[in-house]
Amino acid sequence: MYPMPWSGGKHPPGFYDSSSVLRRNAALYPSPGTATAPLPGTALFEDPQFPAASSSVHGPAGNSQLNITQWLRPREICANPEFIVDGTTRTDICQGALGDCWFLSVIACLSLNKHVMEKVIPPGQGFGKGYTGRFLFKFWQYGQWVEVVVDDRLPTINNKLAFLHSKDNNEFWSPLLEKAYAKLKGCYESLYIGYPLEAMVDLTGGAPESFQISEMPKDLWKFLRKLLEKGSIICCAKPGPVGVLNERGIVTGHAYSVTGVDQVQLKAGRVELVRVRNPWGKLEWNGPWSDRSSEWKQVTDKNCPQMGHLEDGEFWMSIEDFRENFECVELCHLSLEQLSNPDGKLKPWLEMMYEGRWIRGFSAGGNLRYKDKYYWMNPQFKLALFEEDDDPDDPEVTCTFLVVLMQKHRRRMRLMGVNFLYVGFDIFKGDPTKAYLTYEDLQKSSPVLSVKEHRNSTEVMMRGRLPPGHYVIIPSTANPNEEGEFLLRVFTEKGNSAAPAERNTSSTEIPQVVPALAPCPLPSAAESKDLFDKFCGPDEAISALELQKLLAEIMQKTGLNEKWDEFGLDACKSLISLTDRRGFGKMGFTEFSHLWSKVCQWTRVFSQFDRNGSGTMDSQEMFSALQAAGFQVDEFLMQLIGLRYTDPDLTFSYVNFICCLTRLDTMIRTFKIMDKFGTGVININYKEWLQVTMYG
Numbered sequence: 282m283y284p285m286p287w288s289g290g291k292h293p294p295g296f297y298d299s300s301s302v303l304r305r306n307a308a309l310y311p312s313p314g315t316a317t318a319p320l321p322g323t324a325l326f327e328d329p330q331f332p333a334a335s336s337s338v339h340g341p342a343g344n345s346q347l348n349i350t351q352w353l354r355p356r357e358i359c360a361n362p363e364f365i366v367d368g369t370t371r372t373d374i375c376q377g378a379l380g381d382c383w384f385l386s387v388i389a390c391l392s393l394n395k396h397v398m399e400k401v402i403p404p405g406q407g408f409g410k411g412y413t414g415r416f417l418f419k420f421w422q423y424g425q426w427v428e429v430v431v432d433d434r435l436p437t438i439n440n441k442l443a444f445l446h447s448k449d450n451n452e453f454w455s456p457l458l459e460k461a462y463a464k465l466k467g468c469y470e471s472l473y474i475g476y477p478l479e480a481m482v483d484l485t486g487g488a489p490e491s492f493q494i495s496e497m498p499k500d501l502w503k504f505l506r507k508l509l510e511k512g513s514i515i516c517c518a519k520p521g522p523v524g525v526l527n528e529r530g531i532v533t534g535h536a537y538s539v540t541g542v543d544q545v546q547l548k549a550g551r552v553e554l555v556r557v558r559n560p561w562g563k564l565e566w567n568g569p570w571s572d573r574s575s576e577w578k579q580v581t582d583k584n585c586p587q588m589g590h591l592e593d594g595e596f597w598m599s600i601e602d603f604r605e606n607f608e609c610v611e612l613c614h615l616s617l618e619q620l621s622n623p624d625g626k627l628k629p630w631l632e633m634m635y636e637g638r639w640i641r642g643f644s645a646g647g648n649l650r651y652k653d654k655y656y657w658m659n660p661q662f663k664l665a666l667f668e669e670d671d672d673p674d675d676p677e678v679t680c681t682f683l684v685v686l687m688q689k690h691r692r693r694m695r696l697m698g699v700n701f702l703y704v705g706f707d708i709f710k711g712d713p714t715k716a717y718l719t720y721e722d723l724q725k726s727s728p729v730l731s732v733k734e735h736r737n738s739t740e741v742m743m744r745g746r747l748p749p750g751h752y753v754i755i756p757s758t759a760n761p762n763e764e765g766e767f768l769l770r771v772f773t774e775k776g777n778s779a780a781p782a783e784r785n786t787s788s789t790e791i792p793q794v795v796p797a798l799a800p801c802p803l804p805s806a807a808e809s810k811d812l813f814d815k816f817c818g819p820d821e822a823i824s825a826l827e828l829q830k831l832l833a834e835i836m837q838k839t840g841l842n843e844k845w846d847e848f849g850l851d852a853c854k855s856l857i858s859l860t861d862r863r864g865f866g867k868m869g870f871t872e873f874s875h876l877w878s879k880v881c882q883w884t885r886v887f888s889q890f891d892r893n894g895s896g897t898m899d900s901q902e903m904f905s906a907l908q909a910a911g912f913q914v915d916e917f918l919m920q921l922i923g924l925r926y927t928d929p930d931l932t933f934s935y936v937n938f939i940c941c942l943t944r945l946d947t948m949i950r951t952f953k954i955m956d957k958f959g960t961g962v963i964n965i966n967y968k969e970w971l972q973v974t975m976y977g
Contacts, residue, residue, distance in 0.1 A: 325354070325414030326432045331464040333434040339470035352434040354414065358442070359451045364407040364416075366452045369398050373455045377444035381472035384462060385445060386536035387480040388455070390516055397485050397615075400426070402454060418461035421486035423689045423768050424634050429461040436469070444469065477536070479739055481514065481613035488614040488630075488685045488772050490742055494604055502553040502600040506542045511630060514613040515539035517557070519606060530567040531606050532559070539610075540595065546582045555603045559594035566596045566606075614683060614772055630683065630772035633779040635662060638766050639758055642931030643900050643923045644916065647761035648735055649707060649728070655761040657720040658900065660916070661782035662769055663711060664752040670774060679746040683772035684708070686756050687740045688765060703759035704767065705735035706743070711751035717782040718753050720901065735759040753782060762931075801881045802839050802888070806874040809835065813870050822867035825853040845896050845935035852936050859947040864972075876943065883942050886910045887935055897932035906938070912945055 331337050333352035355362035366373075374389050376382055391397055401419055414433050419426045435456050436443045445459040462483070463469040478489035494517075498504045508515055521533030541556035554570060570576050577585070591597075598606070614630055637660045639645035646658035666680035686706050707728035709718060718726075729752070730745050756769055771779040812834060816827040823831065829850055836842040848856075860872040868876075890906040891898055898906060900923060907914055914922070926937040933941070951973060955963040965973070 327414070327434070328430065328432040328464075331431060331460075333432075333436075337463070337468055338436060339468055351437050351440070353437045353440065354433050355408065355435070355451075355453045358435075358437065358440065362408045362451050362453055363449075364452075364457075365402075365454045366447075366449050368395075369402065369454060373447040373449070373452055375446050375448055377442060377446060378438075379444040379459075379469055379472060381445075381459070383477045384459070384472055384480045386516070387477055387484060388458070390481075390514055390536065390538045391484055394514065401484055402458065408453075416457050416461070418458055420462070420465055420483045422465075422483070423687065424636065424770075426486070427465075429465050431457065431461045431464055433457060435460065477516065478611055478613070481611070482687075482740065485514065485613055485615055487514070488632075488683050488742060488770060489740055490612040490614065490683070490744060492610045492612070494608055494610055497610065501604065502542060502555070505539060505555065508612060508614075509539070509542060512615045514615070516611045517603075517607040518609045518611075520608055526564065529606060530565055530571075532564055535559075537607070543597075545580045545585050547579050548581060552576075553600045554597045555600055556591075556595065556597055557603070558596075563594055565594060566598050566602075568598065568602055568606075570597045570599055570602075572596060630774065633771045633773070635769045635779075635781055636689075636766070637756065637769060637781075638920075639764055640920050640923070641762040641764050642927060643920045645758060645762050645764060647763075648705065648757050648759050649731070651761055652723060656755075656757070657718075657723050658761075659755050659757045661717050662754040662756075662771075662779055663782045664708070664754055664771060664779045666747060666749050666752065666773070668774070669749055670746075677746075679748055681744070681746050681774060683742065683744055683770075684754060685740055685742045685770040685772070687768040687770070689768055690766065701737040701739070702763055702765050703735040703737045704756065704765075705732040705741050705759075706754055706756040706769075707731040708745065708747075709753045709755065711753040713751045718755075754779070801885045802841060803835065803877075803881050803884055804839070805881065806877040809873075809877060810870070813873055817870070820867070822865070822869045823873070824867050825850060825857045828853040828857060828868065844894075848936050852940050855940050856943055859943050879943070879946065880939055883910060883939055884935075887938050895932075897928070897930075897934055898938065899932055900927075903933050903938070907942075910942060912942070914945075 327333075369392050374385050374392070376385055391401075403417055403419065406416055416431055416433055418429050418431070420429060421427075433453070435453075442456055445456045447453070447455050459472075460469075462480075463472055465483070466472060478491060481487060482489055494501070505515065515538065517537050517539055518535060519527075519531055519533050523534035525533045527533065538558040539555060540558050543554050543556070544551045545554060552570075557566065559565060565571065568574070572591070637644075639659070644658055644660055646655035649656060664682070666682065668680065669678045670681050684706065686704055688702060688704060708730040709723070709726055709728050711718070712722070715722070729747065730743065732741055732743055735741070735758070754769070754771070756767060758765065773779070809831075812831050813823065816831045817823045818827075829848055832848045832853070833842070836845070836847055856876065857866060857868050860868050860876050862872075886906050886909050887898070890902045890909065892902065900919075903922075904919060907919075922941055923931070926941045927933055928937070952963060955965065955969075
């Protein structure tokens with residue numbers, strides 16, 4: 282069964298639940314299984330993370346009635362077990378009691394791609410010399426291939442494999458692969474429900490795409506040909522009751538693979554054909570251009586497609602019949618790194634991949650509905666399209682690309698009650714002279730492309746065609762302040778590129794004092810000399826407690842204590858430590874004067890950018906204020922500043938603003954002092970590191 286995304290039915294679109302299959306067989310599961318003893322004279326591997334127990338079948342909260350009779354190793358099931366017999370083929374994939382056909386159909390489709398299968402199933406494993414009961418598989422997860430190790434204890438019913446098995450009773454790569462995938466997802470029961478495209482991505486690292494055939498390009502045959510030239514994996518299906526055979530030999534609710542396209546010459550003209558494969562290896566199309574149809578007698582080509590080898594279950598049909606008998610097409614696009622391309626015949630995509638985060642208050646601005654408020658905060662990625670598509674039949678000068686936005690770790694987080702976010706992205710026209718699109722830029726522009734809607738799925742994907750030029754991709758959640766990690770992948774043809782757009786570049790230069798942006802309500806350092814003398818001790822220096830009293834009196838005299846928050850003792854300790862070169866915990870007037878002149882300038886900046894007079898700044902105001910104060914910070918540093926210096930309502934108070942800028946200024950100056958040769962790199966010993974980080 283191949284669940285395609287259609288509406289209606291008991292379960293969500295694209296899902297299939299066959300737990301009823303196991304419940305009907307509950308009588309076959311009388312008691313929880315236990316780990317079998319190792320064979321005599323051996324110490325075989327037993328996986329403690331995925332044990333031979335009921336928890337591995339249905340998880341910690343599974344149905345206690347669903348229990349395997351026994352867990353057995355292949356050598357206990359048959360006399361001469363083999364890992365792989367004559368390659369990984371479609372006949373090795375026979376479904377058992379577990380309703381994971383969405384996963385099995387993808388394995389069947391991938392069995393044609395030896396390079397991909399060797400990536401998932403590393404060679405050199407088996408039951409011969411060196412056998413330890415340990416098997417290794419690899420799955421693509423969020424930008425990298427991860428190894429999953431399992432033991433070979435398999436769930437059985439009456440000494441026969443309960444779930445996936447091969448037609449050859451002594452072949453075990455497929456049930457072990459299923460076990461590894463179940464471990465990756467948490468348990469066997471987690472495989473009851475799933476999307477075929479999710480399995481495609483997990484097994485290839487490719488980019489998924491789904492179509493209704495009615496929405497596909499008019500020249501469907503040429504479109505399919507281009508996909509196959511790029512090495513894409515193509516599945517098709519006709520929705521309907523699961524497993525029902527229609528009068529033309531097509532099974533509804535079942536996956537087929539598109540394995541090729543070709544043309545044949547007739548006296549009346551050329552006919553475009555599509556080669557389709559039923560992973561079952563039987564039940565073929567019986568209409569025009571089937572194996573023994575009369576149409577083949579009209580072919581004038583000596584080297585017609587029928588001359589080539591067709592596997593059992595494989596057949597030809599015209600592109601018109603393909604349109605009429607299938608409704609859904611699901612693709613998995615592979616990049617150059619994912620394909621073996623020794624002869625250069627394939628023209629795969631070039632892939633660029635970037636990780637990012639939506640952080641509450643700083644980079645989680647919500648979708649376009651919040652364009653006037655928070656949308657500008659979202660991460661940005663620059664897309665440069667330089668080389669147009671190499672298609673002589675297309676008169677338009679455009680560049681084709683794919684953008685795939687993937688949420689990270691959400692499937693496992695669902696076990697803890699954390700749902701998928703609704704995510705999507707927009708593409709704007711970019712400006713090559715600017716590092717990023719500002720709030721003002723976004724107010725004046727509209728996206729050139731957008732996803733139809735934000736969706737709560739693992740991946741959201743878009744195929745786009747745009748004229749050569751510069752563009753900006755902005756991924757977003759549906760609402761502001763929704764936190765999560767994401768992976769953005771861009772697939773392009775030829776020499777196009779994509780890269781993160783930094784809001785600013787880091788600088789180790791000491792910021793210059795900016796001109797007065799607004800009248801400063803604070804007294805100057807010279808005017809504060811009497812107050813300093815009032816609170817300092819015989820050593821002509823003030824402690825953090827004395828600095829707190831001094832600042833409180835200044836705030837009271839200027840009336841700022843009614844508008845802004847007051848300096849607490851911790852803030853005063855921070856200001857002292859950042860100016861205390863000798864480690865005495867005190868500040869002399871020289872240090873105070875130097876710091877106070879900066880505080881006056883920064884107070885002007887704060888007054889200027891606290892536009893609504895609330896006494897606080899939001900992250901947008903803070904970002905602009907830092908620039909006005911002469912500090913160039915990148916997006917990641919801005920996030921760290923926010924995590925350290927914001928209040929629970931994600932605003933920056935006046936005191937936190939002053940402490941933040943004091944720290945930035947001091948750390949930059951410290952770096953400049955330690956960078957003795959001006960190389961932008963410093964050498965620091967253990968003692969210096971502790972002094973800078975613990976007290977500075």
